[in-house]
Amino acid sequence: MAGFPGVDFIDFDSLLTGDEKLVRQTARAFVDEQVLPIIEKHNREGVFPRHLVPQMGELGFFGASLKGYGCAGMSNVEYGLVTQELERGDSGLRSFVSVQSALVMYPIHAYGSDAQKEKWLPKLQKGEALGCFGLTEPQFGSNPGGMLTRAVRKRDRYILNGEKMWITSGSIADVAVIWAKTEDDVIHGFLVEKGTPGFKAWDVHGKYSLRASVTSGLAMTDCEVPAENLLPKAEGLKGPLGCLTQARYGIGWGAVGAAMACYDTALQYAKTRKQFNNRPIASHQLVQEKLAWMITEISKAQLLAYHVGKLKDAGRVDFSKVSMLKMNNVWMALECARKSRDILGANGIVDDYCIMRHMNNLESVYTYEGTHDIHKLIIGEKITGIPAYM
Amino acid sequence: MKIVVCIKQVPAKDAPLAMAEGGAWIKETDIGFEMNEPDAYALEEALRLKEKHGGEVIAVSMGPERSKQAIKEALAKGADRGIHVADERFYTLDPLGAARSIAAAIRREPGVDLILTGLQSDDQGFGQTGVLLAELLGLPHATIIMQIDVADGRMKLKRELEAGWFQWVELPLPALLSIQSGINKPRYATLKGIMAAKKKEIVSVVRAELGVDEPATQHIERIYVPHKSKKTEMLTGSPKEVAAKLVEKLRREARVL
Numbered sequence: 001m002a003g004f005p006g007v008d009f010i011d012f013d014s015l016l017t018g019d020e021k022l023v024r025q026t027a028r029a030f031v032d033e034q035v036l037p038i039i040e041k042h043n044r045e046g047v048f049p050r051h052l053v054p055q056m057g058e059l060g061f062f063g064a065s066l067k068g069y070g071c072a073g074m075s076n077v078e079y080g081l082v083t084q085e086l087e088r089g090d091s092g093l094r095s096f097v098s099v100q101s102a103l104v105m106y107p108i109h110a111y112g113s114d115a116q117k118e119k120w121l122p123k124l125q126k127g128e129a130l131g132c133f134g135l136t137e138p139q140f141g142s143n144p145g146g147m148l149t150r151a152v153r154k155r156d157r158y159i160l161n162g163e164k165m166w167i168t169s170g171s172i173a174d175v176a177v178i179w180a181k182t183e184d185d186v187i188h189g190f191l192v193e194k195g196t197p198g199f200k201a202w203d204v205h206g207k208y209s210l211r212a213s214v215t216s217g218l219a220m221t222d223c224e225v226p227a228e229n230l231l232p233k234a235e236g237l238k239g240p241l242g243c244l245t246q247a248r249y250g251i252g253w254g255a256v257g258a259a260m261a262c263y264d265t266a267l268q269y270a271k272t273r274k275q276f277n278n279r280p281i282a283s284h285q286l287v288q289e290k291l292a293w294m295i296t297e298i299s300k301a302q303l304l305a306y307h308v309g310k311l312k313d314a315g316r317v318d319f320s321k322v323s324m325l326k327m328n329n330v331w332m333a334l335e336c337a338r339k340s341r342d343i344l345g346a347n348g349i350v351d352d353y354c355i356m357r358h359m360n361n362l363e364s365v366y367t368y369e370g371t372h373d374i375h376k377l378i379i380g381e382k383i384t385g386i387p388a389y390m
Numbered sequence: 391m392k393i394v395v396c397i398k399q400v401p402a403k404d405a406p407l408a409m410a411e412g413g414a415w416i417k418e419t420d421i422g423f424e425m426n427e428p429d430a431y432a433l434e435e436a437l438r439l440k441e442k443h444g445g446e447v448i449a450v451s452m453g454p455e456r457s458k459q460a461i462k463e464a465l466a467k468g469a470d471r472g473i474h475v476a477d478e479r480f481y482t483l484d485p486l487g488a489a490r491s492i493a494a495a496i497r498r499e500p501g502v503d504l505i506l507t508g509l510q511s512d513d514q515g516f517g518q519t520g521v522l523l524a525e526l527l528g529l530p531h532a533t534i535i536m537q538i539d540v541a542d543g544r545m546k547l548k549r550e551l552e553a554g555w556f557q558w559v560e561l562p563l564p565a566l567l568s569i570q571s572g573i574n575k576p577r578y579a580t581l582k583g584i585m586a587a588k589k590k591e592i593v594s595v596v597r598a599e600l601g602v603d604e605p606a607t608q609h610i611e612r613i614y615v616p617h618k619s620k621k622t623e624m625l626t627g628s629p630k631e632v633a634a635k636l637v638e639k640l641r642r643e644a645r646v647l
């Protein structure tokens with residue numbers, strides 16, 4: 001079977017180097033051969049495809065843009081092309097990789113001590129250890145600064161108390177990056193190992209979205225960790241927000257992949273499905289309008305992702321640009337999923353096709369890592385100088 | 391073992407092909423290119439032999455500048471270095487011309503133990519380059535190889551014949567083998583492999599400077615898209631008769647049974 005040919009209306013590929021294309025080729029072939037054949041089953045059964053982890057580690061997908069500790073040291077555009085292809089497979093799988101890479105490996109790499117890096121990064125890179133990122137709490141989502149989780153110093157240990165919610169990979173993680181306030185009310189990151197007494201994880205059931213990804217709640221009840229588990233170089237909300245900028249960047253590319261999968265499915269379907277006088281539905285203006293809208297938005301989203309990637313490589317990106325990328329691309333992907341679902345008619349609702357899965361997944365992606373509207377407020381603050389969150 | 395793998399870059403499988411002016415080749419702008427799939431199996435076999443017996447794998451590709459990408463892919467998957475035989479008009483070469491040029495490039499490499507090629511190229515499909523290359527280099531060769539066992543400077547080779555038959559042959563080294571597609575499962579290039587390939591050497595030799603510029607003995611007159619004609623034939627008779635006729639047609643005309 002021939003693999004996914006890609007979606008490229010504006011000769012986007014002419015922007016890419018040979019190496020960038022090779023990276024995409026690897027991720028693309030992996031998704032075509034290993035993910036697509038199994039993902040509907042995993043999604044239906046609500047099971048994370050854990051068997052893919054070692055191979056993803058070997059291929060270098062975890063922490064791909066980090067340097068050292070066995071990481072590949074890819075450029076941001078190369079890393080983005082990986083998340084694009086992974087999310088063309090499934091947003092849940094891409095979420096797993098984003099969390100492992102941007103929300104666990106990145107903070108250890110950027111804020112961790114040498115000992116923490118030595119201990120965790122090589123294992124996380126290989127997928128021998130899994131990680132999760134605990135910021136959101138039941139009462140604090142868009143406003144994580146209000147978090148209630150506390151870390152109290154007791155001699156050479158910290159005692160953590162609090163609850164985290166909606167944590168991707170929470171119950172399967174070997175190490176959790178937990179954000180908590182110390183007694184001076186400043187947010188710090190702590191590495192909490194699986195099995196630490198007082199640390200409990202349970203799974204959220206009944207999800208209609210990201211079913212192939214694990215989502216958990218975490219509870220810390222007098223959970224003691226050694227003081228050296230504190231991430232020494234992160235202080236205040238900018239610690240976790242720095243991680244989110246990394247993850248949001250990957251999501252901006254990932255959403256393009258989900259949109260491509262939906263668009264490609266709808267295009268093929270529209271050319272073969274016949275109604276009225278035995279003519280393909282693609283021959284109708286109303287259907288063409290939807291297809292033309294999608295390919296236009298996908299092309300714009302690709303260019304935005306590429307440009308932000310280049311800025312990031314040059315060290316010239318600030319979080320508000322990444323907000324625009326995440327906001328625009330996830331919105332456009334969700335719209336593509338809805339229009340594609342429409343084009344497939346009744347067939348659009350069953351999991352013989354990928355569309356409804358992507359659509360449901362994208363509802364989570366629209367919300368997590370800063371909701372769509374929160375990104376509007378971030379951009380709004382940037383251009384007006386006036387924060388409008390309150 | 392010092393192993394040379396010959397790798398061609400061909401138009402991507404899904405590329406929308408258009409004829410170039412003159413009608414003897416396709417328009418190369420606006421389409422993507424990829425490693426010839428049969429060659430990917432040869433490369434994988436070379437890498438596995440190296441992993442088992444040590445040595446080095448050299449990827450050789452002839453073609454315009456773009457064909458370096460096929461070499462890069464080979465390097466990213468684990469080949470040690472590359473040789474690019476540069477020729478912007480290489481599509482005008484016939485298989486003999488191609489084999490002569492590649493032979494001249496390989497002769498510059500002392501001590502090659504084994505040369506591997508794919509069975510054929512996915513674009514022109516002559517399937518001759520490997521065999522001609524062996525002849526020009528004076529090497530023993532075998533084709534349609536399904537398994538390679540190397541021991542004591544000799545190889546035991548499994549060849550695929552028709553109708554599910556196989557044949558075992560023995561060959562001394564050095565030699566040339568054309569690898570059957572499907573012999574293995576080619577690996578993906580890892581991201582680290584892609585990074586490492588940036589530091590590996592690709593030597594370019596200009597084909598015109600190899601001293602093998604003899605006129606082609608064969609050239610492409612015209613290529614064209616076959617006319618699609620739909621011919622519907624109604625089979626009549628009882629269901630039993632129709633089924634028998636259908637089976638006959640599938641066997642004799644469509645040749646799918």
Ligand SMILES: Cc1cc2nc3c(=O)[nH]c(=O)nc-3n(C[C@H](O)[C@H](O)[C@H](O)COP(=O)(O)OP(=O)(O)OC[C@H]3O[C@@H](n4cnc5c(N)ncnc54)[C@H](O)[C@@H]3O)c2cc1C
Pocket residue numbers: 099133134135136140141142143165166167168169209210215364367368369370371372373374377388389390
């Ligand atoms: C599948 C999934 C996985 C997740 N994984 C993780 C994870 O790994 N780690 C983690 O820490 N978190 C994770 N999250 C949590 C996610 O980041 C939060 O859900 C998100 O930040 C939104 O918070 P909330 O759900 O509490 O919504 P709220 O903050 O309650 O927002 C609800 C609505 O109110 C709007 N709103 C809120 N404040 C304002 C305002 N000031 N102005 C205008 N509108 C506003 C929002 O835009 C939204 O429409 C995950 C969530 C999901 C669904």
